[in-house]
Amino acid sequence: MKPTIAPFPAARPRRTRRTAALRALVRESRLSTDDLIWPVFVRDGEDVEQPVPSMPGVSRLSIDRVAKAAREAESLGIPAICLFPYTDPALKTEDCAEAWNPDNLTNRAIRAIKTAAPGIAVMTDVALDPYNINGHDGYVVEGEIVNDESVTALVRMALAQADAGADIIGPSDMMDGRIGAIRSALESAGHKDVAILSYAAKYASAFYGPFRDAVGASGALKGDKNTYQMDPGNSDEALRLVERDLAEGADMIMVKPGMPYLDICRRARDAFGVPTFAYQVSGEYAMLKAAAANGWLDGEKVMLESLLAFKRAGCDGVLTYFAPEAARLLNG
Incomplete structure (x- = not known):
């Protein structure tokens, strides 16, 4: 679309x-509580309620506390919670x-x-890293992350979650x-x-560090995830x-991380026109929180501005650890 604009001073x-x-x-572009998915550990x-040191304001919650968080989300108008x-x-x-395991966490x-x-x-x-002694999202055989055997395990995992009542498999x-x-x-x-x-475009990013602390995968990870997560230089x-x-x-697609990959969000939305989401990952959250704690940024304003950027890039919603804080501000 080429905008038509009159010359100054007719156009001001x-x-x-x-x-x-x-x-x-x-x-x-507008941001509302309807756009938020709240990731919960x-x-x-x-x-x-066990604080995650590298993610100020985020804690690992026991199941009774998770249920309480769900009631809070419902009261704030947040439509979805994602479990890790x-x-x-x-x-x-x-x-x-x-x-x-039908009775896992x-x-x-x-x-x-x-x-x-x-x-x-x-x-x-749906990924094996929280359960894998090697810290990888798939099975490791002689140093290689094997694909087809991992898919078989992932199917079993997804079915167990669906049996438990999950609405959305990720x-x-x-x-x-x-x-x-x-x-x-x-x-x-x-x-x-x-x-x-689907996390369709998930990049091998350095922004995941605090998340790996939160799920206990940092110490377990052997090597890197470059053979299955995407190269940050690729967009096609x-x-x-x-x-x-x-x-x-x-049914829906995800881009991860979020802010460093807004161009991918826009390209995906323009190309396919399907429900498109982004994950504002732990490193993005931690950076903004740290800057706000040091008085370098206005925490509330940059939080809402960063979330609005996803909407401007064409996203229908965003997974964000800011969800409850943002929802309270949006609700006035």
Whole structure:
């Protein structure tokens, strides 16, 4: 679209910036609580709230506290919570069997949320790293992260989450073919209404560090994830992966990280016109929180500005640790 604008002084763009009311009338992108998905870390125990040092304001919560958080989300108008488990190291194994245990942390938390706040959509993470003694998203065989065997395990994990009542399955592993395999298994098991929000363009980023602390994967990780997560220099590849995941049955797609990859969000939305989300990851959150704590930035303003950037880039919503804080501000 090429805008038509009269020459000055007939055109004075400042006219519509003159008052708050005029600015509101012409605002192109808007942020609301409907745009927020709240990532929550769950751990064992009862009445536990364990702060994550590298993520100020974020804690690992026991399941009873997760249920309380779900009720808070519901009261704030946040439509969805995404669960990430902090797994006891003793349960991490080579075969990752805890990933599809019907009574693992994630599956118990799903059931607790559905009891406490049935109106909240529950999203889950599908990747083996919280359960893998090697810290990787897939199986490690002789130093190689193997694809097809990992997909088989991921399918079992997704089915266990669907059985527990998950509304949205979020494969974040970046194994080839996992969307088609999970979609086929869900259909065969009678879970035809469970949605897949695929991490279609997930980059091998340095912005994930605090998250790995939060789920206890930092110390376990051997090597890096460059053979399955995307090269940060690539954007055309991201579109190919989005197209593939949609063709295999994804209902929605994700770009991760968020702010450093807004160009990918815009390209994906323009190319496919499907529900598009971004993950404002732990490193992005930690940077803004640290700068605000030092008085270098206005924390509330940069938080809302950063979230609005996702809307401007074409996203329908964003996973963000700022969700409850932002929702309280948006609700006035």
